[in-house]
Amino acid sequence: MSLPPIAAGVTAEAVAALPTRLRGKLDAAVDQARGWPIAREGAIVTVRPDDRTVVTLTTPVTEPGDATCSCLLAPRCLHRAAVLSAAPVLTDDPDSSPPLTAPMDPPPSGTAQAPAQLAGTKTASEISPAVTGMPTGSATPGSAKPGSAKPGSAKTGSAKTGSVKSSGQVTSAQAGAASGLWSAAAAVLSTGIPGAGAVARADVLRGVHQARAAGLHAPAATAVRVVEHLRAAQRDDPSFRLADLTNDLRDLLVSCHRLTTGDATAAGVARRDYEPVGDLRLSGLFCEPVRAATGHAGAVTYLADARGRIWLVSDVKPANPEVAVSAARASVELGEVRLSHHDLSRSGLLAVNAHASAAGRLSHGRDRRAVAAPGTGWFDPPLDALWRADPAAQADRWLAATTVAPHERPAASDLAFLDGVVLGADHRGLLLAVGEGAGAADRGERSGQHGHDLVVAATAPHDDPALPYVVNLRQLAAHAAGHPIRLVARFSGVRRVAALAFAADWLPSRHGGHVDLGTTTLTRADLPGAGPVPAATDDDPPPPPLHLVRHQLERVVAAGRTALLSGVDDGAGRLTAAHLGAAASVLAELRAAGVRRTRDVFGRLDPHDADGLARAWLVAAVYEQAAAQVVTWSAWQARTATVTLA
Structure with a gap:
């Protein structure tokens, strides 16, 4: 059993109240607290540091009084501060905080015209290809600023209203909160991970509390991820990635800089509105497990309508990371639909008077009206059109979306739909010879010379052995070389993608048309065996040594x-x-x-x-x-x- 999420202000207050002599012992106590017995009875969570001491948490823990300790030093005791520092941070709104995935290399944001410019963000209406999920042309990246967060996960529940929007000017309270977050992040940079102990993390959480009170929701969400990354680094968590912490620190500092210079658009919104989008006839695409740095876990199913727009049904909430392993088999409550994420991604959906956020996340729950419908294969209309787009145009759509404010960014804007031939694997990952998006791979047109192809490396979004991404990619490289596949992936860098799902005409029918690489483990019997492998060479000059x-x-x-x-x-x-x-x-x-x-x-x-x-x-x-x-x-x-x- 894990600890419940704790409000940032509660943890910051508990650490600030510690006497100086106890602050030096806090890091060691936090390590011990992860092994203390935890029990839950209804809304009460008890933690026993020893036989005579009990720390009691009344969930949700949003006030200092919700966390008590039975020792004589309470509330200025080490037990209480250690338990609160070891618990995940309670997000102000799960719909805007955790990223859906942890890409291998989160995409950069900038421009060819002004690489280092801190420009304003576009609105979603300015990049219609990204909003619809279908690229309509090719263009160079537009003006950009470094984004402050990745798209958030969808709220599991009914439609929400009451979005808090920026007033257009930065108030003195917001500028002060941004300065506090800047100072806390600067202190982390000055000392590095070794010096970012529980006390330094509490300073960041104090900034998070002040930022939320001032309406700085996007910087606060980014700062929470910074804290969770630092915690993962301190406990030597295998899922920790230095690149992710570096990106989030950059995004946090950029947001604070923009706010202190008067750019109110960096504040973000408190929550996403779910607006009516009419009746929808959707076809399942794929599902993926979600493990976020903010302590959220679950699964997300992607669906597409007849126009090619991507929609999401998400079940992501505060939970242990292990929940992501089985979340794809959990039931989705959407009107009369009682399918699992795995089954929904292989069937269809007919929603009446559907509600969704601007990013394409569908509101779901028993109050929604929807029924299951027959699904559509990846090689049949309308889904087939997703793979007909040129990879370069898809990359343009991905890069253009990074210039949009994170709370307005379409959740599926970074998806890549690629047809290709498996070449094998090297140190970069699974190698694919990808065509121009004309669907040549699924038609078997692979003979002769293809001078316009790209060699793309497909990697695992997560390298955790509990998720079968790595095993499946190794199986494909060894036993499907020379054969065509149709891939859904997430752009992650220079001719690099993170593979999410694939389909092929040789795939056994028991998989329902495609394989979700993060939820289904391939066996040798599922694969056709290695065939003639195209020999690929890349004549590109080496990239600049950035x-x-x-x-x-x-x-x-x-x-x-x-x-x-x-x-x-x-x-x-x-x-x-x-x-x-x-x-x-x-x-x-x-x-x-x-x-x-x-x-x-x-x-x-x-x-x-x-x-x-x-x-x-x-x-x-x-x-x-x-x-x-x-x-x-x-x-x-x-x-x-x-x-x-x-």
């Missing part, structure tokens, strides 16, 4: 300012030799900010040094993000790979 900038950014997050004492000058020199003068310049400024330490008249370290480091780090991070997007866009537009039959 990884040198990224490496230094992640070093600072991992180890703090001490990581900048060595190794930076060599990277700056290599960037200069590659004619990337701007990259070398931001790296040199980062190093200077890292080694610069000043003292006041009393000999104390100046706290403004942390602010200077955060600003230099943010400049380098925004540059790297924008430049990486330009490289990614160029890679998906190129057509230089050649494929010949061996």
Whole structure:
């Protein structure tokens, strides 16, 4: 049994109330608290640190009085603070906080015209291809700013109203809350993961509490993810990814910078409205398990209408990560429909007077009116049209969507629909020879020379062995090489995607037309065996060495300012030799900010040094993000790979 989510302000108050002599013991106590016995009886959760002490939590824990301890030092005791610090953070609204997935490389955001510009965001209506889920053309990425969060998961329940929108101006309270979050994030950067203990995380949570009170919902949600990443790093969780923490810290600092400079659009919204969208006839596409850094888990089913727009039915809520393994077999309550996510993704749905958010998440529950209907195969209309779009146009749609405010971004805007031939695997992942989107793979048109194909690497969205992604990709590489597949994936970088589901004409019928790679384990009997494999070569020039900038950014997050004492000058020199003068310049400024330490008249370290480091780090991070997007866009537009039959 796990601890219930705790409001950010409650945890921050408990840590702030600790005497100084106990704060130094808090990190060790938090590690011990994860092993203390937990019992639940109704809304009461009890934790027993020892035979004579009981910490009682009355759920939902939203006030300090909801968490009590029986020891003599309560409420300023170590037991209470340790339990609250070990529990997940209660989100203000699950619909806007957890990401649906954890991509291998979250997509960057920037522009080819102004890579380091902190510009405003577009609205969803300005990128109709992303809203509909169907790309209609090819274009370079538009003006962008680094986004503050990934799309959130859908609320499991009925339609909601009462969205809190920005007034258009940043109030003094909002500016103060943004400054508090900036200072807390800057402190994390200054010390790195080793110094981001329970006390430092409580400072971030205090900023989250103030941000929510001031209506800064998007920065608060990003800060919660930062705290959860830091907790995962401290307990050596295998699911921790330094890249995810680096991206969320960048997004948090960008949001705070925009707010303190008067950009109220960075505040986000408290909740997504569910508006009537009329009657819908939907066909199931696939389902995927969800394991979010915010402590949410569950499953999401993707469906498509006759026009190709993607809709979601989500069942994601605070739960143990293990819930994601079995969530796909759980029942979905949507009107009269009582299908599991697995079955719904293979059948159809007829919804009357449906309600959905702007991102395409369907409101569901018993008060909705819907019935099950026959499904449609991936090779039949209307779903077949999703794979007819050129991969380059799909990449344009993905990159364009990253310029939209996160709360308005279509949830399926980063999906890739690819037809390809399995080439095998290398260090990058499963390799596919992907055509121009004309459906050549499913028709078996693979003979001869295809000079316009791309070689795409498909990786696992999660490398947790409890989810069968990695095992399934290995099976495909070993026993389906040379055979065509139709793939649904999530764009994740330069000719890289995270594979979610696939279909093929050789797939046994017992799978219902396709295989969800995160919920179903393939066996050898499901695969056709290796056939003649096309020999693929890629003549693209090597990409610019932007990884040198990224490496230094992640070093600072991992180890703090001490990581900048060595190794930076060599990277700056290599960037200069590659004619990337701007990259070398931001790296040199980062190093200077890292080694610069000043003292006041009393000999104390100046706290403004942390602010200077955060600003230099943010400049380098925004540059790297924008430049990486330009490289990614160029890679998906190129057509230089050649494929010949061996």
